[in-house]
Amino acid sequence: MSEELICITCPLGCHLTIERRPDNTLGVSGNRCARGVRYACEELLSPKRMVTATVRICRPFQAEAAACGETGLGSVARLPVRTSQAYPKEGVAGLLADIYRLEVTVPVKRGTVLLADYKGSGIDIIAARSLQV
Amino acid sequence: MKEMYFDAVVIGGGAAGMAAAQELDQAGFSCAIIEREEQLGGILTQCIHNGFGLIEFKEELTGPEFAERVEERLQGTTIRIFTATTVMEMETTADPKLLYCYSAQWGILRLSCRLVVLAMGCRERNRGNIRIPGDRPAGVYTAGLAQRLVNIEGYVPGKDIVIIGSGDIGLIMARRMSWVGCKVHAVVEILPYPSGLTRNIVQCLNDFDIPLYLSHLTTNIIGRDRVEGVEITPIENGALMHEKAFTIPCDTVLLSVGLVPENELSKVAGVELNPMTNGPQVDSMLMTNVPGVFACGNVLHVHDLVDYVVEESRRAGASAAQWLKGRRPQHEARLKVGANVRYVAPGRVDLQADNKIYLRSLIVKNDALLEVKVNSRVVKSQKKSHIQPSEMIELHLSPKDLEAAIGAPDPLVEIAIN
Structure with missing residues (x-):
């Protein structure tokens, strides 16, 4: 049985055909360079994705500040976050659920680790922007 | 004051x-x-x-x-x-x-x-710009507005989404809406090919099994107070196939057009x-x-x-x-858009300086040839392994490339793709 993938390493977008051989190796065709083989192997054997999301901001005196229009955050209610590296695809849904449970108090600095070594993966969840009160 | x-x-x-x-x-x-x-x-x-x-x-x-x-x-x-x-x-x-x-x-x-x-x-561009017929219910957003609501202000604008247009912002939003718990039912594109990058098709649609309807036009937005669905009509050989039209139920429409x-x-x-x-x-x-x-x-x-x-x-x-x-600038030449080029920016080059030009192609092509002509004579040609309208092409023109234009009255530099 063969599987088909589009290589996304570069804009050429080669259409790859991959055969799973009896000895558990992969036979890749349709690629125009070696990176196609690498992409196909990673995508079929251990697919990973960069995950970006947002978390709730807990602002001190939020209501008072908003009432007098004095908060420097304006309409900003979420802090963008990302994984430090690509995370195994099958675990993304669980990871997102855990990210959505987080709450961050401002001020926060870009790069702050919000969840360290998530489930022993070696991958951190980090703040993707700084926010001042 | x-x-x-x-x-x-x-x-x-x-x-x-x-x-x-x-x-x-x-x-x-x-x-x-x-x-x-x-x-x-x-x-x-x-x-x-x-x-x-x-x-x-x-x-x-x-x-x-x-x-x-x-x-x-x-x-x-x-x-x-x-x-x-x-x-x-x-x-x-x-x-x-x-x-x-x-x-x-x-x-x-x-x-x-x-x-x-x-x-x-x-x-x-919004609904008015592309003239989608139908009702005017709540729940129709541009993709970028929805992106701001979700990513900055913390509001999710709907649950069952259809995205019109396959531009990159629409594709990125298909993944975002899926990741915040919505169901994206379709991306509808009038052209026979997607207008976004391949990597976004793969990572934002295929990962979530979101169908992409190419050569399909949104012919109706249905719903009185809130969007209830969109009617989609296939295009075959340039004609709308009304008998093949179908409706996708949804509560929110995002426009990436x-x-x-x-x-x-x-x-x-x-x-x-x-x-x-x-x-x-x-x-x-x-x-x-x-x-x-x-x-x-x-x-x-x-x-x-x-x-x-x-x-x-x-x-x-x-x-x-x-x-x-x-x-x-002392000596400038006008830049002219040649075959298969949508635009070039800027519109003029300085004959005595290094110029950097950005252009966009009208066509998708592998092994294309980018050609620069000064007063109809080819002065530079470059091979491009792959070009497509969604990606800008970069071009450098040095005083040496443009030598032929010096002294010519009202010199014209033409850029074409073959």
Whole structure:
């Protein structure tokens, strides 16, 4: 049985055909360079994705500040976050659920680790922007 | 009314405005940035996905990280930043030029300056622009508006989504809406091929099994108070196949149908626009037809990568600084759009300087040939392994490439793709 993938390493977008051989190796065709083989192997054997999301901001005196229009955050209610590296695809849904449970108090600095070594993966969840009160 | 003077005023505090202002400051000119939002960063602050910065910072960043890294370069400069301030009117014919701005902090603010850099970015095309028939219920958003609501303000605008148009923002939003718990039922594209990048089709649609309907037109939006569904009609050989139309139930429609440079202010100030880009016509210094008014970034033409926005805007800032010091291009040639080219920016080249040109193709092609002709004679040709309309093409033209144009009356440089 063969599987088909589009290589996304570069804009050429080669259409790859991959055969799973009896000895558990992969036979890749349709690629125009070696990176196609690498992409196909990673995508079929251990697919990973960069995950970006947002978390709730807990602002001190939020209501008072908003009432007098004095908060420097304006309409900003979420802090963008990302994984430090690509995370195994099958675990993304669980990871997102855990990210959505987080709450961050401002001020926060870009790069702050919000969840360290998530489930022993070696991958951190980090703040993707700084926010001042 | 508060009044202030700066050598240069940059309108817009996104990636383009910040990069241009930094160059002006470095050249020793006093400079202000006017930004209508409460923070700098422009559209990048809502683009929380990754994929930015591979060229500018040699690493893959999210939009907010890219914006902050550019903003950090302004630390230690004397650039005056006015946030939550909107420019309402420009008087650019007099010297000094006058900008009338409004803000909660300053009330009416009148800035006088010798030079203006337009860096206002672009706006999204909306339902009115593409004339989708049907009801006018709640639940129809442009993709970028939905992106702001979800990523910054923390509102999810619906549960069952159909996205019209396969531009990159629409594709990115298909993944975002899926990741915040919505069901994206379809992406509908009128053209026979997707207008977004392949990697976004793969990572934002295929990962979530979202069907992409190519050569399909949205012929009706149904719903009285709230969207209840969209009617989709296939196009075959250029004709709508009404008997094959079908309805997809949904409560929210996102439109990703293109961007238009935001030039309302420029038009009022007498800046001439290029109908192909909807951005100003600019010369080799990125200056518009109004002396001392420059343009860069997405207000000039819609870019594919913010890295190129920053590169172009640095160039605009640097040449604006040179203009303030008295430099004027001595020998310019007009650039002409040749076969299979949608547009070139800028519209002129300096025959005595190194020129960088961005262009877009009208066609998808592997092993294409990019050709430059001076007065109909080929002076440069470059092989391109792959071109497509959604990706900008970069071209360098040196004084040596353009030698043939020197001395010719009204020289013409034509760029074509074969």
